Amino acid sequence: MKLICSFLLLSMCWLPLFAQEEQRCGFYSSPEEKKKYAYFFDFQEKLNQEIEKRKETTAFARTEADILTIPVIVHVIHNGEPVGTGTNISAAQIKTQIDVLNEDFSNNNPYKNRTVEQFKSVADDSGIRFVLASLDPDGKVLPERGIHRVRSPNGKRVWLSSDEFDSEIKPSTIWDVAKYLNIWTIDSLRLGGSVGLGYSSFPNLSGLEGIPQTNIGNSRTDGVVIRHNRFGSAGKIDVPQLPKTGIYSYGRTTTHEVGHFFGLLHPFEGYSCAVDGDFCPDTPFTSTEASGCNLSQVRCNTLSMVQNYMDYARDTCMTLFTKDQIRRMRTVLQVSPTRLALTQSNVVSSADKILSNKVLIYPNPADRQLRITAPDMQLKNYQIYNLSGQQLTSEKFDEFSDAIDVSRLGSGMYLLQIETNKGIAVKKIIIQR
Ligand SMILES: [Zn+2]
Numbered sequence: 001m002k003l004i005c006s007f008l009l010l011s012m013c014w015l016p017l018f019a020q021e022e023q024r025c026g027f028y029s030s031p032e033e034k035k036k037y038a039y040f041f042d043f044q045e046k047l048n049q050e051i052e053k054r055k056e057t058t059a060f061a062r063t064e065a066d067i068l069t070i071p072v073i074v075h076v077i078h079n080g081e082p083v084g085t086g087t088n089i090s091a092a093q094i095k096t097q098i099d100v101l102n103e104d105f106s107n108n109n110p111y112k113n114r115t116v117e118q119f120k121s122v123a124d125d126s127g128i129r130f131v132l133a134s135l136d137p138d139g140k141v142l143p144e145r146g147i148h149r150v151r152s153p154n155g156k157r158v159w160l161s162s163d164e165f166d167s168e169i170k171p172s173t174i175w176d177v178a179k180y181l182n183i184w185t186i187d188s189l190r191l192g193g194s195v196g197l198g199y200s201s202f203p204n205l206s207g208l209e210g211i212p213q214t215n216i217g218n219s220r221t222d223g224v225v226i227r228h229n230r231f232g233s234a235g236k237i238d239v240p241q242l243p244k245t246g247i248y249s250y251g252r253t254t255t256h257e258v259g260h261f262f263g264l265l266h267p268f269e270g271y272s273c274a275v276d277g278d279f280c281p282d283t284p285f286t287s288t289e290a291s292g293c294n295l296s297q298v299r300c301n302t303l304s305m306v307q308n309y310m311d312y313a314r315d316t317c318m319t320l321f322t323k324d325q326i327r328r329m330r331t332v333l334q335v336s337p338t339r340l341a342l343t344q345s346n347v348v349s350s351a352d353k354i355l356s357n358k359v360l361i362y363p364n365p366a367d368r369q370l371r372i373t374a375p376d377m378q379l380k381n382y383q384i385y386n387l388s389g390q391q392l393t394s395e396k397f398d399e400f401s402d403a404i405d406v407s408r409l410g411s412g413m414y415l416l417q418i419e420t421n422k423g424i425a426v427k428k429i430i431i432q433r
Pocket of ligand 1: 256
């Protein structure tokens with residue numbers, strides 16, 4: 001079974017597609033597809049036993065040590081347009097998607113106070129964070145952090161099916177699946193009579209006892225594919241690719257697909273009130289997808305959790321992952337070798353380490369001002385993040401100054417990311433007053 005987010009095609013003619021009504025996601029299943037993803041679906045029972053076994057011990061993000069960091073490479077498959085135009089989306093647009101992922105996975109969604117009261121207690125921080133990789137597979141610093149631009153071999157607009165994309169584009173562009181979460185942004189995706197918005201592969205589970213080691217998923221196709229005009233958030237940037245009125249312009253297609261990448265299923269999987277479709281007891285039973293944002297929707301005689309990222313409501317409606325979903329993702333991150341490897345990947349930290357050792361900051365702890373010393377480097381800009389991965393400040397360095405004003409930050413620990421002409425350094429800073 002393969003998960004495909006798709007438009008419903010009401011006409012076989014391609015051109016008027018964009019005028020058609022959209023549907024968040026659809027199932028595409030055929031015997032071939034089921035065979036392709038058997039490595040995940042055949043082992044659900046074992047995975048559920050493992051989740052149960054670890055229920056008391058699976059660490060949540062209660063301390064800094066529990067944070068799992070996933071390095072991301074975004075392969076921008078474009079049609080030759082200048083950077084920032086059409087399918088060749090800008091670094092700024094990509095950055096907004098990483099910010100949305102970090103907000104959603106840390107339970108810091110700006111709309112989280114809209115979560116229906118009775119579900120607020122099951123919403124939680126997954127402790128999973130995303131960073132754009134700083135190194136390419138040869139260990140060289142990437143000119144654009146986390147971005148790999150590739151002109152589509154077809155030259156102009158192409159409508160590939162997911163199978164064609166998997167066989168024609170992925171193998172020649174994919175980076176080591178044990179080091180990077182590979183995300184492709186693409187022009188358009190054809191799926192039979194539909195246009196797909198995106199899809200994801202599932203994790204292999206060969207770390208579970210009794211599962212053959214040959215069950216390794218696919219190093220040529222593992223990752224997430226998203227249409228370029230569903231990637232990033234119109235709430236954070238003003239670009240023609242993401243119209244403010246678009247119900248899927250706020251980055252939640254990627255949140256949803258990355259949920260699948262870590263092993264989550266739709267709450268309505270099975271389409272029956274008799275089964276727990278996603279094996280997560282704290283997501284209410286449901287037999288149909290949510291649509292729009294009807295918060296009083298009742299399905300299977302119970303109030304529906306339409307705001308769950310793994311259901312189908314519109315982007316600005318979605319607000320939560322639940323504790324059981326988080327347990328499932330965090331268990332998968334331990335028992336799936338390729339997912340576990342991502343949390344130990346060095347494609348972010350080694351570049352940071354090298355540069356971070358050369359960039360010095362003082363005083364630390366600081367009160368109002370930090371000074372930066374970076375010999376033989378040109379300071380370009382800096383960002384300050386809290387430990388939940390939320391960006392608090394993004395500023396350019398003053399040409400004549402090597403100081404950063406931190407007087408508006410409250411006491412506590414933060415991450416300071418400094419971009420120089422030689423790469424990026426990340427420093428932990430403490431504000432103390
Ligand atoms: Zn889905």
